[in-house]
Amino acid sequence: MKIPKGKREFKWFWGWVIGGFLLVFLDWRGWLRPVRQLIEKPILVMEEKIFLCRWPLEQVSLYFSSKKKMKEEIEKLEAQVRNLAVDQNKLAECLEENKHIRRLLGAPLPSSWKFLPARVVGRKEGIIRIDKGEKSGVKMGMSVVSENILIGRIKAVEEGMSIVYLPTNEEEKIPVLVRRVGKEGFQAQGMLVSVGGQLVLERVLQTEDIQTGDLVVSKGEEWLPYLLIGKIEEVLSKPAEVYQKAKVKPLVEYDNLRIVFVVISN
Amino acid sequence: MKICLAILLLIFLLSLIQATFLPFNLMVLVVLLGNVFCSANQGFFLAFLGGLFLDLATGGLLGISSLKLLLISLFLRLYSRRFDPTHPVFLGMMGGLVGFLWEGRPDWKEAFFLGVMGFICGLLLRFLSIPQQGKIKI
Numbered sequence: 080m081k082i083p084k085g086k087r088e089f090k091w092f093w094g095w096v097i098g099g100f101l102l103v104f105l106d107w108r109g110w111l112r113p114v115r116q117l118i119e120k121p122i123l124v125m126e127e128k129i130f131l132c133r134w135p136l137e138q139v140s141l142y143f144s145s146k147k148k149m150k151e152e153i154e155k156l157e158a159q160v161r162n163l164a165v166d167q168n169k170l171a172e173c174l175e176e177n178k179h180i181r182r183l184l185g186a187p188l189p190s191s192w193k194f195l196p197a198r199v200v201g202r203k204e205g206i207i208r209i210d211k212g213e214k215s216g217v218k219m220g221m222s223v224v225s226e227n228i229l230i231g232r233i234k235a236v237e238e239g240m241s242i243v244y245l246p247t248n249e250e251e252k253i254p255v256l257v258r259r260v261g262k263e264g265f266q267a268q269g270m271l272v273s274v275g276g277q278l279v280l281e282r283v284l285q286t287e288d289i290q291t292g293d294l295v296v297s298k299g300e301e302w303l304p305y306l307l308i309g310k311i312e313e314v315l316s317k318p319a320e321v322y323q324k325a326k327v328k329p330l331v332e333y334d335n336l337r338i339v340f341v342v343i344s345n
Numbered sequence: 346m347k348i349c350l351a352i353l354l355l356i357f358l359l360s361l362i363q364a365t366f367l368p369f370n371l372m373v374l375v376v377l378l379g380n381v382f383c384s385a386n387q388g389f390f391l392a393f394l395g396g397l398f399l400d401l402a403t404g405g406l407l408g409i410s411s412l413k414l415l416l417i418s419l420f421l422r423l424y425s426r427r428f429d430p431t432h433p434v435f436l437g438m439m440g441g442l443v444g445f446l447w448e449g450r451p452d453w454k455e456a457f458f459l460g461v462m463g464f465i466c467g468l469l470l471r472f473l474s475i476p477q478q479g480k481i482k483i
Contacts, residue, residue: 091386092422095393095415102397102408111407122361122401130365 172198179225179338186227193344194224199336200240204276205248207231207333211341212239222303222342228330229253229297229306230339241341245333246308247273254298255280255308257289268298271308271327278309278327285323289314295327303342352379356395364402369458372399373443376414378466380421381430392418417443433467440464 105111176196183194195215201208211217213236223230223243232251235242244251249272257267257280267287269280283289289311297306309327316323359372372395379395380388396411421430421439428435440463445456 091389092415092419095389096412099393099396099408099412099415102411103406106407115401115407118401119404126361126365126402129361 176338179340182226183224183340188224188227191344192342194340195343197223197241197339197341199339202334202336205245205250205273206234207243207245207336207339209241209243209339209341210239212237212241214238216343217241217341218343220301222306223339224303224306224342225331225336225339227307229302229308230331230333230336232302233341243339246271246278246329247276247333249273253302253308254300255295256298256305257283257287257311258294258296259290260292260294266293269322271295278329279315280311280325280327281322283323283325285316285318285321287323289323289325352391353394356391357398360395360398360402363399369455369462370444370447371462372396372410372414373417373447373459374440374462374466376417377421377436377439377443377463380418381425381470385422388418388422389415413447431467431470433464433471436467437461437464 102111106115176198180196195211195217197209197211197215197217199207200210207230209223217233217236219233219236221233223233229246231243231245231248233241234244246253251273253271255269255271256265257269258264259266267283267289269283272279272281280289280295291311291314293311294307295309295311297304297308299305307330309329311325312328313326314323315325356372356375359375363370363372376388376392376395379391383391392414393411396409396414397407399405399410400407417439424430424435430436437460441456441460444459445451445453447455
């Protein structure tokens with residue numbers, strides 16, 4: 080009797096399925112391992128060869144498929160580099176500010192004074208502009224220091240910016256005291272003015288003893304007292320005159336100022 | 346005989362390529378199309394052998410892929426009793442479904458690729474008017 084076609088098909092199907100299950104069982108038990116090892120050796124050799132051949136094909140397909148992706152990746156990385164450069168710049172600024180603040184903390188200034196750090200954003204002859212203004216509590220006449228060195232005085236205030244007159248500004252006249260290094264008290268007093276950008280100590284009595292190397296500090300009155308300004312560079316004494324003069328060199332390079340502190344409360 | 350050897354060589358090479366760098370399971374498509382063109386016995390034999398080669402090449406448990414491919418072949422056989430298995434939509438859906446479930450976890454990428462390939466093969470069969478199952482003997 081002829082088996083119907085459909086049933087014959089199923090007969091074959093079940094035959095192969097049983098064969099499949101048998102294989103699974105035998106392999107799972109490990110009984111086919113020797114046979115597998117024998118067959119797998121040449122297969123692995125062939126696979127290795129095929130794997131090596133795929134590399135040039137992959138490179139070509141990778142080139143075309145990832146060209147756009149690589150371009151996007153490059154743009155993304157460039158943006159990241161720019162952001163990192165900005166962050167690095169901010170970090171450098173913070174580190175510098177930190178350094179100045181530490182110096183200020185180490186300076187022998189009254190503890191009651193309160194300081195506002197500010198960045199120098201502009202510079203002209205005898206003037207600097209700082210990035211703090213009325214918004215930050217800065218007022219006209221406030222002193223500006225760096226460590227315990229007098230930098231100048233606030234002369235104009237705007238919303239977010241202020242103008243500081245340096246001692247080298249010809250409009251400024253600072254009453255000062257002269258102190259000798261290593262000695263107590265003050266040797267002399269006078270007026271510090273600017274002549275052609277050069278600091279000159281004037282109105283020092285001939286009877287008062289001033290020498291090269293003496294420190295010039297603020298006297299007080301309209302200015303904060305006992306803040307260092309400069310050092311006597313050269314004494315210009317003429318015995319016939321009532322007063323003697325001296326050239327004063329600032330203790331800080333005003334051109335190199337980056338961060339200063341406004342004394343907002345004293 | 347020659348065609349038989351050629352097909353055996355083809356599935357053997359395909360299994361090696363699939364094990365080395367081919368990211369998609371083309372063996373499924375070969376078995377699907379094989380079952381479309383060949384008789385039942387030949388189709389099941391192709392499925393069994395294809396699965397066996399695949400397991401040998403990938404180092405998997407022998408017989409697992411064969412069983413999966415046999416199941417696919419059976420489904421195709423049953424379907425073809427009433428419907429046309431060469432329809433591009435059917436082949437596309439079949440390829441997509443098998444690709445989705447082959448690994449035992451959903452794989453959309455594989456499903457999409459096999460679905461598209463199945464659909465294209467179906468279109469080609471229609472376009473080239475290739476004779477259907479049973480008409481080609483190996």
